[in-house]
Amino acid sequence: MNFCEGCNLAFQGERCPKCGRKKVRAVKEDDFCLVAQVDRIFGDNLKDYLEREKIECVLMPYGTGVKSQFALPLENYLLYVRYQNLDSVRQILKDANA
Numbered sequence: 001m002n003f004c005e006g007c008n009l010a011f012q013g014e015r016c017p018k019c020g021r022k023k024v025r026a027v028k029e030d031d032f033c034l035v036a037q038v039d040r041i042f043g044d045n046l047k048d049y050l051e052r053e054k055i056e057c058v059l060m061p062y063g064t065g066v067k068s069q070f071a072l073p074l075e076n077y078l079l080y081v082r083y084q085n086l087d088s089v090r091q092i093l094k095d096a097n098a
């Protein structure tokens, strides 16, 4: 598994599927990797849940540019977790959407 430091993305192959960069390195267990884009309410609940499970996560506000002009409070988050937790968090998201 490789890792793009520009996108915080773990992926298989030589080239980052998001930005196309070829200067990538092998992913490390504690790299924060992008998991998904989630809405704000789901993201807040998920953060509480992950904290109880002792899984570190980072939520970055995303897509606020246009919406904030209209004073809409519901932006999305980009969810990042450490690579070692990536599979289990993906499974949690899958279960939540099922």
Ligand SMILES: [Zn+2]
Residues within 6 Å of the ligand: 004, 005, 006, 007, 008, 009, 016, 017, 018, 019, 020, 021
């Ligand atoms: Zn990239």
